[in-house]
Amino acid sequence: TVGAVARDRDGNVAAATSTGGMTAKRAGRVGDSPVIGAGTFASNATCAVSATGDGEAFLRLSVAHEIDARMRLAGADLDTAARGVVIDDLTAIGGSGGLIAVGADGAISLPFNCEGMYRGWSREGDDRGTAIY
């Protein structure tokens, strides 16, 4: 699975995800990537999210929308919301994986609860990098 999230100079956010799914998956099996609110989500009111990992777990938790809801309804900041869902909730149901998220304020969060996640980030005039583990 691959994905990107962005916040442009006008403050608009967007997300995109694409995947081959799981090795040796049954024909017809679909994971979280194409399901809005599970593996992919974007709203200028809060954030944009693209997820990767155990698709069934991300579907059951509605991961991407859950992050939006915690920011919108509980006033959580992006990283608190994203980490809470991935490190606490996803782990609690035995799911594994990670996600990338950008906030309407330009904040970036890249949590994962497995060995690693291929990732890159760039904030204009600020931090830029790539990492694996």
Add this chain to the structure above:
Amino acid sequence: MSTGFSLAIHGGAGVLPTADMTQERAARTHAALDRILAVGEAILLRGGSALDAVDATVCALEDEPLFNAGRGAVFTRAGTHEMDACIMDGRTRAAGAVAGIMGPRNPVRTARAVMEATPHVLMIGDGALEVARAADLPFEDADYFFTQERRDALDSTLAMEAAGTLDDDPSRRHG
């Protein structure tokens, strides 16, 4: 509130275990992430939209066989490819998604065509392929998506399943 752009990309969480990751492989992966990050940065630096940035960046990720999407996607147990993709615009909450398709070189472009050329959000199979053809998107045959590494992963997974030795390594579930 920052006025500059922010961009993040991922190539999946099913990373090779540390023990299997050679320095050469790690260097290739970092170089690919760096090159693809620059695709999105170039669009954002000239004032482009977040939507165009994620569209172009995910296309570049799909074209990179190191990652599980587009060229280099994993195989189903039948030895075929079934790809899914999605794009969403935070300005309007417009969204397009496709599932279970094989053919369009860049599945994320088909998802965008669903968003921009139909009243729907999620489309599957042949209907989604019709939208891709109507949008004149490039198609590829099965060989284009094939990589020996993914074929070997399928064969070893099926062999372990048959032998009852398939471990529950979560990264295997990540494709």
